[in-house]
Amino acid sequence: MPKIKIDCKPLVGINKKVDVKPTIALENKVQDIKIEMLQVDNVDETSLEGLKFIRKANDDFVDFICLALNLSDEEKNTIVHTMTGEDLAKSCLTLLMQIQGATKSEVNDFWKQAKIAAKMEQQADPKGSKPKENKK
Numbered sequence: 114m115p116k117i118k119i120d121c122k123p124l125v126g127i128n129k130k131v132d133v134k135p136t137i138a139l140e141n142k143v144q145d146i147k148i149e150m151l152q153v154d155n156v157d158e159t160s161l162e163g164l165k166f167i168r169k170a171n172d173d174f175v176d177f178i179c180l181a182l183n184l185s186d187e188e189k190n191t192i193v194h195t196m197t198g199e200d201l202a203k204s205c206l207t208l209l210m211q212i213q214g215a216t217k218s219e220v221n222d223f224w225k226q227a228k229i230a231a232k233m234e235q236q237a238d239p240k241g242s243k244p245k246e247n248k249k
Contacts, residue, residue, distance in 0.1 A: 119211055121182055124204045125192050131182050135212050139181060143209050146177050150206065171198060174205040181208055 116132040133139070153170050157163040178201075179189045196204070203224075210220050 117211055124208060126195060127188050133181055133212060142177055143212055149173055174201050178205060178208060
């Protein structure tokens, strides 16, 4: 697979364009991050273990972005101090899709569909009355 051109500005707010080669090592890291993202969705955010897991996952997501985009420590610091958790998850997922060959149009369509799904979910449960299950 040829190198993928990625604009860092919309992902992490850093004015930089990079060529990313989807090596086996990077693809393996992509799979690790995807697994971790799925696990985060099932974490009990009220437990100590859950909070520790989320903290580690956020660090792993930042490290992945920095590895994939070849960002400096200063650029990493910018990400950590300017992005919200939601921004981080969205940027990380967008980068995962791009590395796996999704086009800009496919990524945009994905986020449009996700926004629609979130709106429908909110309308179905406007108060967010469904508590997360305590999974152990």
